Amino acid sequence: MNIDAKNHGYTELNKTIRESSEEKFELDNVLGQRYIGAGLSGKEILIHGTPGNALGAYLNGSKIIVHGNAQDAIGDTMNDGAIIVHGNCGDTTGYAMRSGEIYVKGNAGYRVGIHMKSYQELYPTIVIGGKVGDFLGEYQAGGIIIVLGIGVEGTPVGSFCGTGMHGGEMFIRSENAPKGLPKQVCCNEATDEEKQTIRKYIERFTKHFGGNTDELLSAKFYKLTPNSASPYKQLYVNN
Amino acid sequence: MAIEFMNPLFEVIRDSDRCIKCRVCERQCANEVHKYDADLDKMISNEMTCVDCQRCVCLCPTHALKIRPNENQFRENANWTHQTMDEVYKQAGSGGVLLSAMGNPKDLPVYWDRILLNASQVTNPPIDPLREPMETKTFLGKKNQGITYDENGKAHYDKTPYLELDVPIMFSAMSFGSISKNAHESLARAATELGTFYNTGEGGLHRDFYKYGANTICQVASGRFGVFKGYLDAGAAIEIKMGQGAKPGIGGHLPGMKINDEISRTRMIPKGTDAISPAPHHDIYSIEDLRQLVISLKEATNWEKPIIVKIAAVHNVAAIASGVARSGADIIAIDGFRGGTGAAPTRIRDNVGIPIELALAAVDSRLRDEGIRNDVSVVVGGSVRSAADVVKAIALGADAVYIATSALLAMGCHLCRSCNTGKCNWGIATQRADLVKRLNPDIAAERLVNLVTAWDHEIKEMMGGMGINSIEALRGNRLMLRGVGLTQKELDILGIQHAGE
Numbered sequence: 001m002n003i004d005a006k007n008h009g010y011t012e013l014n015k016t017i018r019e020s021s022e023e024k025f026e027l028d029n030v031l032g033q034r035y036i037g038a039g040l041s042g043k044e045i046l047i048h049g050t051p052g053n054a055l056g057a058y059l060n061g062s063k064i065i066v067h068g069n070a071q072d073a074i075g076d077t078m079n080d081g082a083i084i085v086h087g088n089c090g091d092t093t094g095y096a097m098r099s100g101e102i103y104v105k106g107n108a109g110y111r112v113g114i115h116m117k118s119y120q121e122l123y124p125t126i127v128i129g130g131k132v133g134d135f136l137g138e139y140q141a142g143g144i145i146i147v148l149g150i151g152v153e154g155t156p157v158g159s160f161c162g163t164g165m166h167g168g169e170m171f172i173r174s175e176n177a178p179k180g181l182p183k184q185v186c187c188n189e190a191t192d193e194e195k196q197t198i199r200k201y202i203e204r205f206t207k208h209f210g211g212n213t214d215e216l217l218s219a220k221f222y223k224l225t226p227n228s229a230s231p232y233k234q235l236y237v238n239n
Numbered sequence: 240m241a242i243e244f245m246n247p248l249f250e251v252i253r254d255s256d257r258c259i260k261c262r263v264c265e266r267q268c269a270n271e272v273h274k275y276d277a278d279l280d281k282m283i284s285n286e287m288t289c290v291d292c293q294r295c296v297c298l299c300p301t302h303a304l305k306i307r308p309n310e311n312q313f314r315e316n317a318n319w320t321h322q323t324m325d326e327v328y329k330q331a332g333s334g335g336v337l338l339s340a341m342g343n344p345k346d347l348p349v350y351w352d353r354i355l356l357n358a359s360q361v362t363n364p365p366i367d368p369l370r371e372p373m374e375t376k377t378f379l380g381k382k383n384q385g386i387t388y389d390e391n392g393k394a395h396y397d398k399t400p401y402l403e404l405d406v407p408i409m410f411s412a413m414s415f416g417s418i419s420k421n422a423h424e425s426l427a428r429a430a431t432e433l434g435t436f437y438n439t440g441e442g443g444l445h446r447d448f449y450k451y452g453a454n455t456i457c458q459v460a461s462g463r464f465g466v467f468k469g470y471l472d473a474g475a476a477i478e479i480k481m482g483q484g485a486k487p488g489i490g491g492h493l494p495g496m497k498i499n500d501e502i503s504r505t506r507m508i509p510k511g512t513d514a515i516s517p518a519p520h521h522d523i524y525s526i527e528d529l530r531q532l533v534i535s536l537k538e539a540t541n542w543e544k545p546i547i548v549k550i551a552a553v554h555n556v557a558a559i560a561s562g563v564a565r566s567g568a569d570i571i572a573i574d575g576f577r578g579g580t581g582a583a584p585t586r587i588r589d590n591v592g593i594p595i596e597l598a599l600a601a602v603d604s605r606l607r608d609e610g611i612r613n614d615v616s617v618v619v620g621g622s623v624r625s626a627a628d629v630v631k632a633i634a635l636g637a638d639a640v641y642i643a644t645s646a647l648l649a650m651g652c653h654l655c656r657s658c659n660t661g662k663c664n665w666g667i668a669t670q671r672a673d674l675v676k677r678l679n680p681d682i683a684a685e686r687l688v689n690l691v692t693a694w695d696h697e698i699k700e701m702m703g704g705m706g707i708n709s710i711e712a713l714r715g716n717r718l719m720l721r722g723v724g725l726t727q728k729e730l731d732i733l734g735i736q737h738a739g740e
Contacts, residue, residue, distance in 0.1 A: 014538055034531065039468045039539030057535040060468040073522050076535065079467040092522045096463035098507060114521050115462065119507040139517055141508065166513055232513065234492065237335030238660060239326060239585045 005030045005049070017043060030068070037064050040081075053090070056083045059100060072109065075102050078124070084208050091133070094126045097143070101125040105209040110158070111135045116168060118142025127205050134158035136178075137224070141167040146201055148173045148216060155179070162224055166232065170224040171198050177222045184232060190221035244328040247286035250307050257303035258282055264295035264304060269662035269674055292655040294664035326585070337585035340658035340668070342485060342577040342622055342644060345589050349577075350596035350729070351628045355738055357719040359706040366708050368699035374709040375695055375702075377407045377639055380545045380569045382613040399569065400545045402476055404639055405434030406695045407710050408629060410687075411574075411620045411641035412458050412478065412549070414440025416493050416502050416514070417581030417658065418647075420447075421678040422667045425650055427451035428680060429687035438641075441480055441491070441516060443505040449473050456547065459536065461490060462516035464506040468539065476570070477536050477544050481520070481529075482551030484578030484621040487592045491516035491582075497661060499670055526562035533567040545569035552576060552598030552621060553591075557605035564606055564615045572641060573598055575621020579644045581668060582659035595621040596635065600733045603636025603715055612715075626697035635733065636715040649690040650683040 001022045005013060006029040013033055017025055023043055030036070030049035037045055039058040046065050053072045056064050061080040072090035075083050078097040085102075091109035094102050099122035107130035114135065116124050124143035131152045137145050140162070149156030149172070161178040162170065162185040172178060177187050195217050202213045251272060260282060264273040270288040273295060275281075289306065296304045313321050326337055359365040366373065380401030387395050410426045423445065426437040431454045438456040443465015448455070457474035459466050471477060482488065493502075493514040503510040523529050533546050548563045549572040550556070556573065563571050575595025580588065599619045606612040619632050620641030632640050648654065651665040658668035666678030707713050721738040722730050730737055 010538065011542070015541075018541065035535050035538040038535055039471065041468070053531055054535045058466075058468055058471065058539040073531070076522065077463045077466050095522055096466070098467065111521055115517065117463075117508055119503075119509060122507070138521070139515060141512065141515070164515065164517070166515060167509075232492075232515070233494070235333065235335040236338040236584075236659075237329045237333040238657070239329060239337040239339050 002026045002028070004028050005033060009033065010035050010052070014038060014040075017045065032071075037062055056081065059083070061100075069106075070104075075100070078102075079122075086209065088130070093128075094124065097124045097126075098122050099124050101204075102127070103205055103208050104128045104130075106130045108132045111138055113137045113140055113143070113145040113170075115139040115141060116143045116145070118168060125201055127201050129205065129209060131156035132158065134160050135163060136161045137165050137168070137170050138162070139164040139166070140170070140226075143168045144198070144201070145170045146173075146198055146205075147171070148202075148205070150211070150216075161185075164232070165224070166226050168226075171195075172222045172224065173216065173219050174222060175220055178224075181224070184227050186225050186227040188223055190223040194223055195221055241332075243287075244332070245325055246311050247289065247309050248325075249286060249289045249291045250309050251284040251286050251289060252305040252307055253282060253284065254303045254305075255281070257301040259301055259303075261300060263298050263300065267294050267298050267664060269664050269669075269671070270660075290655040290657040290660075291653075292657065292664050293653040338582055338659050339585040339588055339656060340580060340582055341654060341656040342579045343589050344656065347577075348594065349622075350594055350725075350733065351624070351631055353723055353725050353729075354596070354631050354733070354735065355721050355723060356627070356630060356634075356701060356705065357721070358704040363706045365706055366703040368696075368703040371703075372708065373699040373703060374711070375406050375698055377404050377710045378402065379404065379616040379618065379638055381615065400476075400543055401569070402436060402545055403434075404436070406691055407633060407637075407639040407698070408433075408623075408691055408694060409435050409456070409618065409639060409641050410437035410646050411578075411643035412438035412440040412456075412480065413581070413643055413647075414442030414458075415445055415505050416440075416442040416497065416670070418668055419663075419666055419670060419675040419678060420445060420501060421675050421680050422647075422650060422683070423448060424680040425678070425683035425687060426646065427455065428684040429691070430454040432684070432688050433691050435691070436475060438478060439474070442493075442502065442514075443507060444470055444473055445501070445505045458549075459532075460516055461518070461520045462514060464508065464514060464516070467507070471536065471540050471544075475544070476547055477540070478547035478549055478572065479520075479529075479532055479536070479568075480549050481523075482549065482553070482574065483580065484551045484574030484576055484592055484595070485580035486583040486587045487551035487553050487576075488518060489584070489587055490518040497670060502670065526566050529563065529568075530566040537567070547572050547618070549574060551578075552593050552595050554593060556593065556598045557601040560602040560617075561605055561609055561611070564611045568615060570616045570618060570638075571602070572618040572620065573602060574641075575619065577622035578620055579622075579647070580658075595619050595623075596631075597729075597732050599632060599635050599637055600717075600735075604734055607715075626694040627701065629694060630698055630701045630713070631720065633710060633713050634716050634719045635735075636717075638710075638714060645690065646687055649686045650678060651686075 010033040026046045032052040034052035040062040041060045044063045055074040057076040059078040059081040066085045069087035070089040076095045081100045085104045088106035096115045110133035127146045430437040441460035452473040455474040458478045460480040547570040548568040576592030616638040623640045663669040720735040
């Protein structure tokens with residue numbers, strides 16, 4: 001179904017999509033409408049324009065493709081599905097997402113993958129093509145975040161990367177490791193073997209946005225994991 | 240061995256004439272206070288680990304046991320009390336942050352006890368609830384103001400989702416993890432039977448309890464544990480937890496060792512991993528951001544569920560509540576500084592936040608002044624201990640109250656304030672299977688129903704005495720309240736007159 005989103009609010013758009021028996025939707029002239037696809041299952045939405053905040057919040061198994069930039073909090077508490085952004089996106093991308101995948105061609109803002117978690121077979125993925133802001137993977141509890149730094153000079157992540165990280169893993173394609181990592185995070189140059197574990201995600205990235213998987217994988221990656229030897233355990237005494 | 244500076248807090252008094260050495264006390268005590276010594280052929284006590292939960296006392300078949308405060312006290316000092324000194328010793332011995340459970344036990348003002356209710360005499364007769372209709376049903380949500388009429392004169396309103404409560408009392412948020420599965424089941428069943436609601440807390444909803452969804456409030460907190468579409472759809476309302484009265488401004492940390500199979504499945508996190516709830520929601524820095532979370536939840540649930548925003552009662556609570564009312568939330572829940580908790584740093588619990596009575600009065604006045612009181616309902620918690628507290632809260636401006644400590648007491652809790660140890664002998668605040676099974680949901684649910692039913696009768700009697708026959712007519716009716724022994728400033732904030740005025 002083709003929908004001209006011009007002058008239509010988010011409630012109307014979501015209602016149309018939710019109540020329609022069709023599975024595929026193409027939205028034109030999207031300009032800042034928030035919450036598109038919130039909690040949605042079993043649909044595919046192609047967006048032309050700039051969707052507003054909280055795109056695909058609580059997404060539960062739909063696919064959203066954005067031809068344009070996305071704003072803040074895409075995939076907030078997402079449980080399943082895919083969000084593919086042919087552009088940049090804003091802060092708190094994938095906040096607390098539990099499964100599914102987010103692919104962004106360009107850059108992303110602050111707090112990407114914050115409190116992302118995994119459970120049993122649920123394992124979320126975020127792949128960012130360019131660079132990200134501060135607090136990447138803050139409180140990360142599971143899943144995988146990959147930052148490719150394509151066309152970026154210097155380290156493609158901001159400050160305070162991995163603050164509070166206690167699960168999951170991050171791969172950062174960079175000549176140098178992120179600076180100022182907390183002691184609760186281990187950072188090593190990824191071995192060839194470890195790089196092969198992310199090949200499938202890079203392949204999906206290049207399939208969406210173009211590029212050469214082998215060439216991307218041939219560069220240096222740093223792998224970040226929680227340092228279980230140095231937990232956050234606050235020392236308490238019962239009172 | 241280093242000298243232990245502290246004394247046991249309690250003495251175990253065992254009447255040897257009565258004790259039959261049946262060893263019930265030994266089997267019942269998860270703190271391992273009681274032990275049978277075969278050589279001496281008598282029961283002995285390790286009082287150091289006693290928390291005064293009264294389990295052994297209640298189960299001793301011959302009433303041979305008493306637990307008393309230890310008479311041995313440090314030299315009396317009004318400034319350096321025994322407790323204050325003990326805390327210094329504890330921290331000097333461990334280097335740890337003091338951790339406590341349940342609500343603030345300090346001797347700070349309880350305003351409920353300084354407020355008195357009115358009754359009718361002579362000119363405005365009281366109503367007898369035994370023979371005249373008396374309504375304690377209440378509705379939570381936006382009160383619709385716009386009514387339009389069609390050409391046939393039929394009224395139409397924009398209906399927004401609401402909660403319908405048969406009694407103005409709900410069970411406040413307690414997560415599965417902080418309390419046991421049997422405790423959750425008891426609350427769920429009691430809420431269903433009473434026509435009211437219980438609250439999942441931030442630990443997700445156990446798969447066995449989806450059937451109680453019509454009487455469930457599903458909480459969403461910063462950690463988003465167990466939050467997915469099915470969970471959001473399961474309950475009658477969704478509560479966003481911004482703060483908690485016992486620990487305003489800080490998050491939670493359920494240690495990995497407490498994440499067993501069931502809790503792992505319910506929170507949807509791996510077994511044995513830490514469950515960290517950050518202090519803030521990292522996507523909320525403003526009322527506009529809060530609005531985004533409120534509306535995203537409404538969009539995700541097709542605008543079918545009322546959204547509650549729960550905040551702790553703090554200094555600027557009236558301004559904060561005004562912002563929350565404008566965020567699109569349907570209900571504001573305010574939690575006072577005496578509210579309970581499964582674990583909170585002692586210093587936070589005892590020193591942060593303000594009394595719910597003052598917070599409630601300030602919020603209700605502010606929302607009225609700004610003309611937005613009907614845009615939201617107000618629910619208050621944080622130590623509502625009796626039907627009288629409920630009536631006073633409603634007269635101060637609340638639509639309904641949340642109770643939790645009272646509910647735990649109904650199930651058998653004796654307020655030993657040791658929930659954080661996970662060794663609750665009453666089977667409430669524990670995940671140990673041998674302890675959990677001590678709480679029988681059939682009995683606990685019945686006791687909860689008894690409690691709330693009794694309070695409902697008392698509410699009706701107090702309302703009848705005032706000549707009021709509905710919650711609607713009592714709400715915000717501060718003329719029914721008078722203060723005793725309060726300063727003018729306190730009376731001004733409460734918006735009530737002094738007794739005799």
